[in-house]
Amino acid sequence: MCRLFIGAEPGLWQPQTRSMRLDGVSTSVRLERFFWAVLEEVGRRDGLTLNQLVAKLSRECTEAGHDPANFASFLRVCCGRYQALQLAGEIPVATDVSIGSLDAEGILARERVRHIAARPAASRQAEAASRAATS
Numbered sequence: 001m002c003r004l005f006i007g008a009e010p011g012l013w014q015p016q017t018r019s020m021r022l023d024g025v026s027t028s029v030r031l032e033r034f035f036w037a038v039l040e041e042v043g044r045r046d047g048l049t050l051n052q053l054v055a056k057l058s059r060e061c062t063e064a065g066h067d068p069a070n071f072a073s074f075l076r077v078c079c080g081r082y083q084a085l086q087l088a089g090e091i092p093v094a095t096d097v098s099i100g101s102l103d104a105e106g107i108l109a110r111e112r113v114r115h116i117a118a119r120p121a122a123s124r125q126a127e128a129a130s131r132a133a134t135s
Helices: 033-045 050-063 068-087 104-118 121-134
Strands: 015-022 026-034
Touching: 015 050, 026 033, 026 068, 026 121, 033 050, 050 068, 104 121
Parallel strands: none
Antiparallel strands: 015 026
16 A cells, blocks of 8 residues: 555655745745645646745635644645545546636535535534534
8 A cells, every 4th residue: 555655756745945925925835846736736727826826825814814824734735625626526627627616615515514424423413412502
C-alpha cells in the first residue's frame, strides 16, 4: 500500500514558498509543490491567477471568521476537498466548468447528509438526544 505514496515523485512534497499580497499586505505562503499545482488548477477553472485565487480565499476565509494564522493548512484542506468533491462527482473533472458556477449550497447540503450517514449509529443517536434535550 505505502509504495503508491512513497514511490511518488519526490518533487511533489518539496516545500515552496511564494510571496504575494493579501489584502494589501506582503506575505509569504509555504506549501508543498503538489498543493500549489492543485491551487493553480482551481484558479484556472475560474480564470484566476494563483495569486488572485489565494487572495480571494484569504479574503473569504477572513470574512467567514476563520483563523488566519492557520491559512496554509486551510489551503491544503481546500486542495483535498477539491479532489474529494471531484471523486464524489460534485465537481466535474472537466476543467472547463468553473467552480463559481457550481451550486455550493446544494453540494454542502449533500455533503452533510453523507457525513451524517457515515457516522456510527451511536453518535447519531447521541446528537439527536442532545438536540431533543435543548428544544
